[in-house]
Amino acid sequence: MCDPGRTRVGRRQSGPSGARMDSRDATGDGNADRRWVRDVLRRHLGPGARVGDPTPFCAAGDGFASEMFSVETEDGPLVVKTLPGEPRRSARRLDRQFANEARFYGEVLPFLLGARAGEDDIIARMFPRFVCAHADPGRALVAVEDLRPRGFRLAPKTLDLVHSRLALRALGKFHALSLAAKRRTPAEFQEVVVAGAKHWRQLTSDELPTMMRECLDHAVQAYAEFFPEDKAGRAGDDLNRILGLVDSFDGSADPEEPLAVLCHGDFNRNNLLFGYGEDGVPTSLVLIDFQLATYCSPGVDLSLLLFLSASAEVRRLHWDELLLEYRTSLLETMQRLLGCGRDVLEKEYSAELFAEDFRRHCHHGFLIAIFFQPFLMLPPDLLASMDDGKTLGDVKSSVSCVMQNIGEEGRRSLGALVKDVIDKGYF
Template sequence: MATDGNIPNWVEAKLLDLLERGGFLSGDRGPVTSSLKLLNSDGLCSSMFRAVVESGRVRYNLMVKTLLNWRFDYYADMFINESRMYQEVLPGLLGGHPEVHPFIPKCYGAMAEPGEGVILMEDLSLQGFTHAPRTMDLEHICFSLKALGRFHALSYAAKKTDMPKFLQEIVHRIHGALKDEYTQFFMGMIIRESSLHAIQLFSTRFPEEADKHSDAIKSLKQMIDDSLPKMLSSALAQSPLAVVCHGDFTRNNLMFRYGEDGKISDVKFVDFQMSRYSSPVVDISSVICINTSPELRAAHLPDMLSAYHGGVVQSLSESLDCPPESLEGEFGLEAFQQEYRRGVLHGFCVASFFTQAALEGPGCIPVLGSSDTRTAEDVLQFLRDKRLVYSEEVNRRLAVLVKEVLDSNYLEPLISYLQPPE
């Protein structure tokens, strides 16, 4: 075996064990050889390796994800959640055959034992898949959202077929992330600080608009400052549109392949570590608010939502063997537009923090529990230091994002929804 010296020995053992368990190394295929190469050791949540395993005439090109540090529940929960998604939840949605869905990469095995977690995936880069530009154009965003609609339709079809079974065998098996109080406190503080900064940018850059929306800004700031979990609850699961969400549906977790004409032919979703049962707007608003420009949203937001709706209806009509028009009541475009209005502030809160990372790379994201982010004061100082080097484009996008929320018809009904009558 040829192995990068930075890779622990147990990684090879777990990799080969998972392939053996899955039947990929069984039979008279001859001796097994393998090689691993470290791709990154300082990922936010895991380390990635590229592996080649050969057994006779069979060759597997793999991406190997590991969690080398289990000291913090935040990272452990995400790794366990992704392992369960590949082992139990996605196969359940797909009737035990995850390879039949065109948007989910093949998983050769996963285990989440403390200290030695491993997930084995097909290496999509060798099949011509790559990431989109950091700011997605209309073709990329609509292709992605249509595929997302088809993915979410798996949940709708399962619920329509057998709701108790869906809840018991799929939803209840999702481990979830961001569960411990430590993580909830720090993530709440990070998003609160970032959201309030975005509002300040808006007030500075658009003073006349800020005066016009002064009451709405006051209400929004109070909600963010005092009741962030309550505000984010606007995107919690509600029937009938709740689905198994990807949970981190952004450009970084989408890989595209292109035809000879340069047009997109395929897309794959990766990194299911934040998956949960929730409103579809968790996925829809994240990719729209983080990965598209204000100009594209202003011109084509209806087209984006229509692309998503088209994916849902197309896939659901195929699964349920019914005409698309019969689905327009419960799953009509207007229903998803209303859902987007109800939960779009989820996208705003997430984008207020992740926009810089989306445009400039992940170096602006604090790694909880690292040497420079051990306390609340450390995290706040980290955020403020990074804010000093925000590019002009990052600041512009954050300010305009606040303007979009205030200029839309979203805020007033949302405040009424979140604030109970006195």
């Protein structure tokens, strides 16, 4: 992917800039230790740069795809993500994910933020300042600005209407960068964004569909248990279609024109940092963790946020409102970036076009929510032990262990997801 060697990265002006990841694959054994992290940062920040000792950013095992450190530097505090050890690294294709995120920060995002987008401070501030990415055999890191001193933090575990609305407005702006660039410089967009993009399934575990199928079986059982009034009228064809969704999962992230965009790929509450006003109301948002960024349907990001992160009440009462919020934000941003009339955009990117694209791809987020939501409900000690492979046996027994530990509330929430997609008639 490009030059090894040192890159000095200064403070961001209009957006993230500069460093690229070494072309060497991180395929050896071992973790990136603290001394290695400090040495790499010194090389990238320049001779004599002040770099403090890395300290754990969170408890061991808390990061699903990385081990994280906090590091004080003369350019400000940083968060440094490093490759974890086995079995997580190989099972989850984390080498590929680290290289993918490095490409996003070093090449793709600077391109998307170029020209008019780079002048839009509202958009530029949606991303953390990128410092560097680096890989040696068996080791890799990505370093970005630590946003905690600026007051940014994760939202509650499920997003209320205010948080959901802000998240989808930000997503509309992010997706608008792709659609605007496709219209403005199509050949360069194809070269920078599309040609080098890996398909979502190339970045994720081979075992994911098998895990999904087991979790989906439990979710359908929970639907029948907690919503028996629905069972008689809907238990047949609807449930059979839902159980068959896993068969088409690999294609759920396929790009379809004209709406295909660079998606975040993992757009959920865990990867959104909110800034709050004095009254505690969220006012701003920064997107983080772009390991799964890929060129695909916008429905991939939309469906994951709605099914995995929005509360059941928000989904039930505000579904159409939130989809409209997203599209309105996207068109407003495109209008500003392209300087064209709203009527032109309304015609080319109609509500019907977005609705059909979402219907064709929303099973992506639904299936990930069915799989991932139970793990988010586990007690932290059990989750950490499963993440380290200590309690993992075959897939069926692993999923059974999870379901036994999420309780009645967890099973009900899974059943509610099935009820939502049946009620909306998507499948």
